[in-house]
Amino acid sequence: MIETEKQEFLTGLFEAAVTAADAHAALSQNLPSKPKGRTVVIGAGKGAAQLAAAFEDLWNGELSGVVVTRYGYACPTRQIRVMEAAHPVPDSAGIAATRALFEAVDGLGPDDLVVALVCGGGSALLPCPPDGLELADEQALNEALLASGAPIGVMNAIRKHASGIKGGRLAAAAYPARVISLVVSDVPGDDPAQVASGPTVPDAVTLADTLSMIEARGLLLPPAVLERMAPAPSPDDPVFERNEVRVVASARLSLEAAARASEAKGIPAVILSDAIEGEADVIGQMHAAIAREVAIQGRPFKAPVVILSGGETTVTLRHKDGRGGRNTAFLLGFAQAIEGLQGITALAADTDGIDGSEDNAGAFANGKTAARMRAAGVDPADALRRNDAWGAFDAAGALFVPGPTGTNVNDFRAILIAP
Structure with a gap:
C-alpha cells in the first residue's frame, strides 16, 4: 500500500x-417496557441529541423530555427538547440545562418511567454548584482537573462530591419514578457510574475515598470547592431500588x-x-x-x-x-x-x-x-x-x-x- x-x-x-456505537443500533436492543404512566427522557453528553432522536424513532408511544449536548452537536428531534452548552469548561447555558433536567423529572409518580440517555461529555455539560458556590467555582474546578493529568476516575470522584446533580442525584430527584439509564461508555472499564460523572448512577466511592485521592496526588483544587464537598448518594439508598442501568455501546x-x-x-x-x-x-x-x-x-x-x-x-x-x-x-x-x-x-x-x-x-x-x-x-x-x-x-x-x-x-x- x-x-x-x-x-x-x-x-x-x-x-x-x-458505526458500532451508532445511536439507533445501540438503543434498538435495549428499549425498556412501556410504563403505566408517563415516559420522560433526559440525557447529557456529546451524543445525547443523536440518542434522543433515535429513541424517538424507536419508541412507540407518547414521551417528553430534555437532553443537553455540546455546542454544534445538536440534531433535529420531534418531542424531546435539545439544549446546548459548553464543553470542556461549563457555562451558564449548562446551568440552564441542568435546571431543565430537574424540572423534567419533578413531580413524577411510581407509575412513570424516566429514560436517561447518558454519554461522555456530560460532566462539563451539567454544572450544578452546591449551596455556597457559583458557576465560576465549578469552572475553576474543571480547569484545575483538566490541567492536573489525573485519571478520569479520580476527576469524576471529585466532581461527584462537588455537585448537586452528579453521583446519582438526578435519579434521586426523579424518585418515586423508575429510572432506566442507557449508557454509551467512554470510560476505561465501562463503569456506568463514571460516564458523565453518573448523574443517574450512584457510585460506591465515598467522600473519604475522594479526599484521600486528592491528598495522595497532591492535587491543587480551589479551596472554596474543597470546603463544600459533601457525600454523594449511596448505591444502596432505597430511592435507587427500582432503577436499572445498561451499557449499550462502549470502546x-x-x-x-x-x-x-x-x-x-x-x-x-x-x-x-x-x-x-x-x-x-x-x-x-x-x-x-x-x-x-x-x-x-x-x-x-x-x-x-x-x-x-x-x-x-x-x-x-x-x-x-x-x-x-x-x-x-x-x-x-x-x-x-x-x-x-x-x-x-x-x-x-x-x-x-x-x-x-x-x-x-x-x-x-x-x-x-x-x-x-x-x-x-x-x-x-x-x-x-x-x-x-x-x-x-x-x-x-x-x-x-x-x-x-x-x-x-x-x-x-x-x-x-x-x-
Missing part, C-alpha cells in the same frame, strides 16, 4: 468503530468492530486493551515500542497486522495556550519514537470527532512525520513541551478531521504495520 491507501484503510477502521464493542473490518480486508488485528490510561505521550512511546518490535523482530505479532487500543489517556497542561488534545499528544510521542522506520502508519482519534481544543479528531503519523514537522519549522519535542500537538501535526499536514460523529466511546488508536 502507498501512504494514502494506508490512511484510507485506517480511516475505514475508525468509521467501523464509530470494547467498537474496537471489536474495527478488528472485524480489518480482517475483512485481509489484515489480522489484535486488541491490546480498551482501558489504557496514563500520560498521552508516554502511552504513545509504549505503543511505538511494540510497533518497532513487530516491524524489526516480528514479535509479538507478525506483520502485516493492525494493533488496536482504546481508553482515555491524560495530558498534563504546562501551557494554558496549548492546542490539541490527548490523541495528538499520543501521536507526537509515537511519531518521535518511530522516526526513520518504514512500514508503520498510525491513526489516533477521539470517536466523538473532536480531540481537545480544535476541530480535528486526531491525526496520522508514520516514520517520516517528525522529520516533516522539522522541515516545516516545528520541533516536535518542543511542541510536546508547549502542549501544541495540534500545531505540530497541522504543520506536517497530518490532521484527521472527520467532524462530529454523534457518538462518544473514547479514544481510538490503530497502528498498521506492513512489510
